[in-house]
Amino acid sequence: NAGVTQTPKFQVLKTGQSMTLQCAQDMNHEYMSWYRQDPGMGLRLIHYSVGAGITDQGEVPNGYNVSRSTTEDFPLRLLSAAPSQTSVYFCASSDSGLAKNIQYFGAGTRLSVL
């Protein structure tokens, strides 16, 4: 059981380049989220999804796009990377019921934008 898998683990981009951070979960969780973690600022919610076909904005959505075509996958797209998007990105999934909405996190993607 892999849990939440994020790829790549590390990425360096030049300003203006685009890329997609991948996130997949194999726990059949309904809810998935993307966060960014910056020093001294904790985790900030970028976008989240409550099910396939449904997404919503979090605290810091500008510059990022998401889609949720399947329950398993929740990719995060940077359309035109900026140095301010240098950060560590975490994907998480959760479900209701016995799990009581506990979030399970991926290992993270370290992104540097030059």
Add this chain to the structure above:
Amino acid sequence: ELKVEQNPLFLSMQEGKNYTIYCNYSTTSDRLYWYRQDPGKSLESLFVLLSNGAVKQEGRLMASLDTKARLSTLHITAAVHDLSATYFCAVEQGTYKYIFGTGTRLKVLA
């Protein structure tokens, strides 16, 4: 807009001592979560607090929730070096939208 504040941001303590981390939030919520993050690693769940007065304990850590005061505490008893990590609280706003605090970086000195 929900704001979640933790204090202290940094905590250096001696082994064997007790201390409390505080998590305050600005709007009504009945669900609060505590997570632990080791340096360079991901986050793992510690506690889920789902109602006013909820108290959960695991080893040397005990978490409580007072929804009327909009306050959660994470109490550390007789700290050991293995507890050195960053601790985050997260509050659920509405449904499945989680807002995190800035984290408390704990260092336990031998």
